[in-house]
Amino acid sequence: MSSRTTRSIAHYLMLSPFMLLFAVFFLYPIVSGLFYSFFEWNASQTSHFVGLANYTKVFTSRNFEKATWNLLIYVSITVPLGIFVALSLALLVDSFSGFWAKFFRSAFFIPVVMPLFLAATIWRWIYAPNFGLLNTILGWFGMPSVQFLNDTGTMLYAMIAVDVWVSAGFNMVIILAGLKNVPRHYYEAARLDGASTFQQVVHVTLPSIRPVLFFVITYGLISALQVFDVPWLLTGSSFAEYGGRANALLFPVMDMMGRGFGSVRFGQASAYGFMLTILIVCVTAVMFALRKKFGDA
């Protein structure tokens, strides 16, 4: 009996470093964040309870509206486009074999290895007006220079291009792993029924990799809803200046960070975080419900 008790103590001792860190740096911040979100709170004055004022202030602010609107457009383009590209690349790689399959997989994957801050800074210079690479190429065809990152008509799309460049390889690798699990005789049966390559993709491949597609879509949505690094580094890159011309690249996490560290309104920033979390948890819950309904392969 006593050896059993000492063994139990050993279990908790082994767990304690992780659980302690988890409690202090994950659970406690969630609780304290909720607390902060009900207080008017900044460095110079003592805090006082303001009820839901932080939430209503954020909710009715013009930046919040702009950031949410940008996010809506961004997510509804970048997630489907990114996954379409990733799926196409996975099918493309899958159609090669041996050395070339590995070669193209590696080549398509390389952007994933780049930290996001690098992807953004490299592309910032590719997009640069006049002497940037893209405008140099446009110049060869006699086209005028485009201010990709300063023209409100192109900024969001320029950012989505960077986004797809980075994320396509990541999703491709996951989809490829899913493709490997599709039994080959499914394709043979489809071929005997006279299905074209396109029909095989639609009727055999896609249904078979549904669980993987759900993961990729859910993960893509969750990261896209919290986008920060790329738009931050494609615009002013500092708390004094971010979001770009007319806030065309302002997104919720940027707006939240700006309220906290730019204008030292941590109460509003905390409230912002919770509103964003509610949105993300809802989206995740919808995805899980959809998966439960349609996801079984």
Add this chain to the structure above:
Amino acid sequence: MSTTVTPAATLSSASASIASRRSVSIATILKWLVAICVAIVAVFPIWWMFNVVFSHPGVPISINPRLYPTSLSAGLNNILTIFTETDYLRAYYVSVMYTLLTIIGILLFSSMAAFEFAQFQFPGKNLLFGIVMISLMVPKAVTIIPTYLLTVQLGWLNTMQGLVVPGLASAFGLFMLIQFMKSIPAEMIEAARLDGANHFQIYWHVAIPLSKNALITLAILTFMSTWGNYIWPLIVAPSPTMYTVGQVVGLFNAPYSHTTVDIVMTANLLAAVPPLIFFLIFQRQIVEGIAHSGTKG
């Protein structure tokens, strides 16, 4: 009758097979063309960054669009300049330490906890496991500001522990290692116990060596995410003496930073070197690690 029909039939079927072979070869050519174009789009921005660093200074981009490197000495000169005239070397040191300590901490603490969750029954196990797993659903956006405020209260602003410690309770790493350690046979652990090994010795001498592959994969994924972490150092280490590589890249990148493109790209290139080297060495583990998290998660 049949003898007269046969040659014609053979002929038509032969021409059909030639036609189909030709159409296949056109499809194949198209496939290769697309694959090569995508590979260029994926790799070229990185190649271009390299070329900007290693090209003759002062040659306008319209004359030399930096499609290939032209000067080794100019590149070396750029690297020397950035190391001697900016604090980049110091930032490099901070980033290396930040990454190294994070990897060690995450591997140690999450493997200890994973060992317990995967192999043993003890009171409260399901509750603790449930809480940690729910945290996988909570977005970073909600914890980042209160975690920052906690780090300030601890007096850890601009310190190495402020950078490292709050990121150590990685639910992702724990989950991954639990999945792996479940496959360790209970007999091996029992055998070690009969040989007189204590609980920690079993963890250290049996579980850790058997989980080598999973630990390596987790170390590499942690390396990539920590080296690429931009948002946390940005707020928790705002003093120039604690800048990470990502922050220096971000500062150079900001408009009006008065830094020339070759210096910016040198900073980018040096920041890209460690992940690229890791990718070349550990490509299989990186790709499999990501694929696994998608298909098993």
